[in-house]
Amino acid sequence: MSKYIIEGGHKLSGEVKVHGAKNSSLPLLAATLLTADISAIENCPQITDLDAAKRILQHLGCEIKQEGNTLIVDTSVITCDDIPDELMREMRSSIVFLGAIVSRLHQCKISFPGGCELGARPIDLHVSSLQQMGLKIEEQHGCLDCFIDGKLKGANIALSFPSVGATENIMIAAALADGETTITNAAREPEIVDLAAYLNKCGARIKGAGESTIVISGVEKLHGCTHRVIPDRIVAATFMSAAAITRGDIVLIDVNPRDLISVIPIFEEMGCAVTTDSSHIYIRCDGRPKAVRTIRTMPYPGFPTDSQALLMAVMSVADGTSVFVENIFENRYKHAAELARLGAKIKVEGKVAIVEGIEQLLSAPVRATDLRGGAAVIIGALNAIGKTEVSGLAHISRGYQNLHETLNELGAQILLED
Ligand code: EPZ
Numbered sequence: 001m002s003k004y005i006i007e008g009g010h011k012l013s014g015e016v017k018v019h020g021a022k023n024s025s026l027p028l029l030a031a032t033l034l035t036a037d038i039s040a041i042e043n044c045p046q047i048t049d050l051d052a053a054k055r056i057l058q059h060l061g062c063e064i065k066q067e068g069n070t071l072i073v074d075t076s077v078i079t080c081d082d083i084p085d086e087l088m089r090e091m092r093s094s095i096v097f098l099g100a101i102v103s104r105l106h107q108c109k110i111s112f113p114g115g116c117e118l119g120a121r122p123i124d125l126h127v128s129s130l131q132q133m134g135l136k137i138e139e140q141h142g143c144l145d146c147f148i149d150g151k152l153k154g155a156n157i158a159l160s161f162p163s164v165g166a167t168e169n170i171m172i173a174a175a176l177a178d179g180e181t182t183i184t185n186a187a188r189e190p191e192i193v194d195l196a197a198y199l200n201k202c203g204a205r206i207k208g209a210g211e212s213t214i215v216i217s218g219v220e221k222l223h224g225c226t227h228r229v230i231p232d233r234i235v236a237a238t239f240m241s242a243a244a245i246t247r248g249d250i251v252l253i254d255v256n257p258r259d260l261i262s263v264i265p266i267f268e269e270m271g272c273a274v275t276t277d278s279s280h281i282y283i284r285c286d287g288r289p290k291a292v293r294t295i296r297t298m299p300y301p302g303f304p305t306d307s308q309a310l311l312m313a314v315m316s317v318a319d320g321t322s323v324f325v326e327n328i329f330e331n332r333y334k335h336a337a338e339l340a341r342l343g344a345k346i347k348v349e350g351k352v353a354i355v356e357g358i359e360q361l362l363s364a365p366v367r368a369t370d371l372r373g374g375a376a377v378i379i380g381a382l383n384a385i386g387k388t389e390v391s392g393l394a395h396i397s398r399g400y401q402n403l404h405e406t407l408n409e410l411g412a413q414i415l416l417e418d
Contacts, residue, residue: 004390006381007413012248018255019045020229024191026093027168032073033100037224052090082109089114099173107147119330125166154179162187162299174216175204183214189300190259201225233259234306241310249284291320309376316344318357335373338366368392
């Protein structure tokens with residue numbers, strides 16, 4: 001079982017290119033199924049969740065060629081309509097293939113998706129929305145047997161929660177449906193905008209992506225296209241957190257600062273100097289970070305739940321006490337116990353976590369509990385005196401391309417031990 005050996009206390013500085021967004025590239029790959037054509041998806045991150053998505057497409061009969069970070073996806077031929085349980089369990093995004101497969105084949109057999117264990121992670125919004133569009137779903141023995149008579153039909157869908165995945169599933173299913181679909185209370189994340197941009201390039205007619213109401217007018221046919229995945233805003237927040245906790249100064253290249261609209265002010269409040277231009281973020285953190293006011297996770301454009309663990313690691317060495325309120329997932333504090341092994345003083349009460357900052361963390365064996373929780377313990381280890389062992393690296397490779405090599409290029413001392 002491989003692990004990182006991280007020697008803390010090294011200041012990070014230099015330039016880092018932010019790779020393509022995991023949470024955009026995954027629904028984009030599912031959406032290629034609608035085109036029965038060839039698409040080139042550029043700037044794909046080389047991460048294991050994408051490998052899982054490629055395996056699903058290949059299982060369905062599609063051809064995929066990889067040229068660096070570009071995936072050439074040929075979905076002209078589909079030879080089956082099911083996704084095996086072991087593939088469904090590999091990640092959360094597998095559920096977003098449902099809308100694409102039923103739109104193309106009018107039937108599909110899947111089980112429940114996997115992904116980080118952040119709580120129940122139900123799919124009721126996905127299922128109820130697609131049922132409103134005419135999908136019939138029979139659940140038996142943990143399997144969803146889905147079919148429609150003819151095509152999916154446009155519908156007026158009001159989401160009880162602005163679910164990212166459900167918004168994506170509906171957009172994909174509605175692109176070739178009969179008639180118009182309106183999503184109210186839609187998710188507004190940048191990844192939704194990126195998916196709509198790809199689909200519109202393929203000939204879809206989607207308006208309002210990025211707002212709370214999205215209107216999709218179904219069309220007869222879609223064709224392939226070339227599309228570049230947006231930068232990963234959570235990876236950007238990860239490197240900013242690493243800079244802050246090591247009192248470093250780094251330049252993030254190929255990033256969209258507007259996608260971090262509610263994250264950048266937090267770094268400024270803790271005392272970092274942050275400047276931006278259209279594709280860069282410059283962050284410099286000279287002294288010990290100051291505790292910030294309460295961080296409440298919210299749907300975009302609020303503070304992203306995926307950055308909560310990252311900022312908690314930084315606040316564990318802040319001057320003062322900070323409060324986190326996790327409003328999106330019911331169990332997203334597993335990293336708190338791991339940070340506590342490094343000496344962090346964190347009290348968790350339900351969805352509230354109180355972090356009393358200490359001067360410096362101390363090395364200890366810790367493990368990644370999930371993708372972003374794992375990134376948080378690595379950020380903590382960059383500050384901890386001594387050598388910290390981090391295990392559970394499979395979680396990390398799901399969403400970060402070459403994380404330790406990139407951190408070492410910035411001045412970290414991380415050894416990968418097999
Ligand atoms: C996406 O997950 C992201 N994953 C998550 O990132 C991210 O944390 C989340 O959006 C919120 O921004 C991908 O895009 C692959 P949701 P998703 O549907 O779509 C509840 C990471 O670290 N809900 O917006 O699953 C759900 O339980 C990952 O990169 C229902 O109740 O998120 C949660 O409490 C972690 N029923 C809330 O909504 C449903 O049918 C938000 O979920 C669907 C969701």
